[in-house]
Amino acid sequence: MKKLLSIFAALTIFLAFTFEDDISKQIYEQFNTYASTYPQEKAYLHLDKPYYTAGETIWLKAYLIEAATNTLDSASVPLYVELIDNQLGKIIDTKILKLEQGMAQGDFELSDSLHAGYYRLRAYTNWMRNFDESLFFSKDIKVHKSGEAIAPVKYDAQEIAFQFFPEGGQIIEGMENKVAFKATDMQGNGVDVKGIIINKTGDTLLRFESEHLGMGVFTFKAEPNETYTAKVKYRQVFEKEVALPNIEKEGYIMGIESVMDDKFIRVYAGHNYTKPKDSGYMVVLGQSQGKVCYLAKTPVSNKAMFVKIPKEKFPQGISQFTVFDETGKPRCERLIFINKNDFLTINITPDKASYLPKEEVKLNIEAKDSDGDPIEGNFSVVVSDAKQVLQPTYDDNILNYLLLSSEVKGAIEKPDYYFATRSQEISRHLDILLMTQGWRRFRWEDVLKPELPQPKFMIEKGLSLSGEITRPNGKMFEKPISLTFVMFMEDKTRRIGMGEAAIDGTFSLNGLDFNGKANLMVQAVAGKGNRNTKVFINKLPAPKLQVVTIPFNPVTFDEKDLADYLRRTEENLAIERMIKARKEQLLQEVVVKAKREAAMRDGRVLYSDASNTIKITPQMQSYGNVLDLLRGRVPGVQVMGNAMDPVVIIRGIGSLSGSSEPTFLLDGMITDKSVILSVPVSDVDKIDILKGANAAIYGSRGGNGVISVLTKRGNSDYDWGKDKAPGIEIAEINGYAVPKEFYSPNYKEASLEDFQPINRPDYRSTIHWAPMIQTNAEGKASLTFFNSNAETTVNVSLEGLSVTGVPTQAKASYFIKK
Structure with missing residues (x-):
């Protein structure tokens, strides 16, 4: 690095945002145009557990975040959440959650008939469908079932995947190249490896060894007319040979050092073309969260540039650096993480260190920003029996998802490792990780298009649907088509609207707001009473599914603990079924006496009698x-x-x-x-x-x-299987899902209504779920609930966002004992 400083300190570099009419201005303006045309959203789901039993309920809190600021996003209102069978690649249930100020609570009741196996929750908005589906939120879960083992996933336990990742993207002859590598098993978990690099004559040039979860880095200089192979040894026994990536005779490289210095980023970019262009610029652009934070250029004839950039120019999180050649083509790319220690401090304090079974608990929550000042925020809190709910080490949460996982390709093993504690070693491991997992927020070929296409999917402020009106032979009308819309709701109410189709026959209904399901009738009339029309209501297909054959880093029980978990879960489910049955029986015993009306009034109208x-x-x-x-x-x-x-x-x-x-x-x-x-x-x-x-x-x-x-059709008893009249189409449409309320027994006031006698067994795995906890101006909030019967350690987990857009997570624990 000192050598680079001495060589390139004298180079003339025009720093950020002082433009002439050149390629740097074009790149800057096109990036800003793209960012404003395609603002991005991130979805996140906080679940109460990492695994479930068939028959249980998944409790969840949904967050929608504006990617540019990490603040709660109020643009989109409907959030689509799907429960997917990973093994079959099939959507088995879908809920539409109504976001309010970027948040919603929801649930999925898992059917008793579900097979044991691996499932996935996926969440996205309509706007997010404009981008790569890898940007949707996705979370793997495991579903157990009493008496049914989860079928083992078949894969070669001896095989590993091994890849090289040259810094910037390529290895250039005669230039010092930093090369990262990564070794994983077939489940995506890192494997420790050692290896050597040999040339075509078999001479050993260097040795390398992984330093963190199968990842490591070395420096390498490729010679002309030479080929290289790595011999990789793993699990002390096995060895495989891997060829290095193609060696380019001429090209661009870049190098970044951002770990050693807390205040500055050092960026080197260069090329080795023997006949460089006489005019034009080599450009380095640094961006984060959809904003250009730094831009520098030097005449391409200089062949190299070195810049020292203050970290204060960038927000906390991942930043992307790109090198462009004189034509504006991206040639190298590198991700780094800027850590400004801008984190919240959350204290969760039980009012006692230990409690009796079924005793009332009060948790006090206090939130402070990085300066130690109280801060408001919205959080979700789950309280779990630690013996039944095993948490993976360094599992994902809203903090590591928003700042890391949502920005890069592929699943990250132990994502919270990079945030649980702060040290230079962890920062170095994070830097190596970012060399091996690529950027996924956008592609430069999309950004640099001369004209950006209009988004295909719009931001939804409410539920929407669309359709088309044609003649019976499929041809278009040449005149306006009058439309009447009638929605028949589950609560027997009706909504009627009128409008016209566009000149091409298309129509849309936007901003719908209803719960449950509804039957929609669309009637089209061309001119004076001409109902000889054909109505099509579009059914928007779900995004494509990728079959995930091997789940990433699943939680595993030993045989005895799994048996205990299933036994207690079955007991709890049996009690829930009993309570439900007893409620139904009680309702059936109610006798209502009233004087019968002479005639039953139609519920659709206000009047009782017609003239x-x-x-x-x-x-x-x-x-x-x-x-x-x-x-x-x-x-x-x-x-x-x-x-x-x-x-x-x-x-x-x-x-x-x-x-x-x-x-x-x-x-x-x-x-x-x-x-x-x-x-x-x-x-x-x-x-x-x-x-x-x-x-x-x-x-x-x-x-x-x-x-x-x-x-x-307006009659609630109408048979919808009857033939439709001409010019009419009927479709069942889905509204917002109404979330269930998490049942939390009150053992101080147990009543016949609750069907919760004090002595009944209670071994809930999720002891309490509180999805909407709001801290006040003093940064404080509290919640109360009752323990279960179990003598156990209880884990408390909190996730959420401050009003300023800082994601956070916190944990606490206490004991239940007699």
Whole structure:
């Protein structure tokens, strides 16, 4: 490094953001355009356990984070969470969570029929589908089942994967190259290795040895017209030969030192082209979190540049450095981690060091920033029986996921190792890790496109769907198409809307907000009552699935502990089933007595009695529309003019609104006359006419009377298997999942309603789950709950974010003993 300093200190370098009209300006502007066009989101799920038993519930807290700031993201509202069978590569359940200020709580009830094996939770927003699917949040879990062993994963236990990673991306003849390497078994876990590099004559040039989880680094200078092979020895017995990456005669290299100095990053970039360009610049760009933090350039004829960059220019986390040649083509790349010790301190303090079984516990939480000042934040807390819930060493959490795992390719073994303690050795190990696991947030070929394509998937502020209207033969209409939307909700309510399709026949519904499932009816009318249309409702396919044959770093029990865990889980599940059954039995014993009404009022409407009612018969279905059918059928109701656009007057009704026509209702919702005209008579159950006092319930809107059209489809008992009328399409759509409330018994006030007698056995593995803990302006919060029966060590785990976007995790423990 001293030699490099002396050679390149005199080189002229134009530092960040002082541009001429050259390639550096173009790169800078295109990067900013890309970052503003494609802002990125990160999803994260905090689960209550790393594994489950079939029949249990997965409790989770979802966070959506703006990647540029690590603060909670309020742009997207729906978050899609999928439960995936890894072995079958099949989605077995999907939940749509409604994010509020970037957070949501949710759950998955695991079916008793699930097979034991490996599963995965995947989370993403609609906007995230614009990017590589590796950017979705993904978490492997194991599901056990009593009496059914998890099938062992078949792989060659003797085989390893071994790769070389030249710093910057390539090895160049005659230049000093730093080369990292990584050895893993077939499950992705690091394997200690030793080895030598030999040339084509078999001479040993250097020896190397891994220093952390199968990873290490050495310096190497390749000679012209030479080939090199590594002999790698592992597990003290086995050996394999691996060829070094291709040696380039000419090219670019880069080197970065960021570990030894707390304040500065030293970057070297150079090339060995014998005939360099006479004009143009070699550019070094450093970016983090979607922002250019540093940019430097030197004439390409200089062949090399060395820069010393203050770390204060970069935020905490991963930064990416790229070397560009004089044409603007990226030639080398390197990731580093900037550690500014900008972390929260979270203290979790039980009010006692030990407790009795089923005793009440109070946990006090205090959050402080890196300066020791109180800070507000939102956190999720899980309390677990340590004997039943085994935590992997240095497992993933929101801190290491946002700052590390979400930024690089591939799974990281023991990700919290790099954050649990601070030392220069750990910083060096993290630096080697970043040389072996590539950047994944974007690709330069996408950033540097002359014109960026419009995003295919939009940010969703609510639930959405789309479709298309065509003629029956599939051709487009040349005129506007009127649309009527009716949503039939699970709670028997209905929502009606109107609109028009675009000129190409496409339509979309955006910003929908409902829970559970709904049936959506779309009716399309071209011109005056022309229902000879075809409606298509798009079903957006789920993102592609990759079958994961070998799960990464799974938690393993020994045989006795697994048997104890399954036994206690089965006991707890049996009690839950008993409680549920007893509740159902109690409800069945309730007898409700009431006077029977003479007639059952239709739940769709506000009125009890109509002045006149026409029940639609098969003989009436030949009429062109509902209002034409009324002609001469109801005393006092006049239908005049063109059958396709008649005028309706209910005689004897005073006008309060200035209009002589009545108010129109469709399945209880006030609507426009044109919508009534578009409803096929064959789809109508009955028509009610309200006059005088009967219409008074609608206030001034009923001043001219009311015509209420009630459809067959609007009836809750309608058979949706019947043939659809022309111009109508019906689809079942999913709304937001309503999260269950985590059941926490109260042993001070056990009651018949809870079905929780004080002496019942209680061996919950998850003792308490609190997904929405908010610290106040003093940085404090607390929660209370009751212990289980078990005499055990209890682990408390907290994850979350401060209001300033600093991710954190914290742990505590206490004892339950008699």
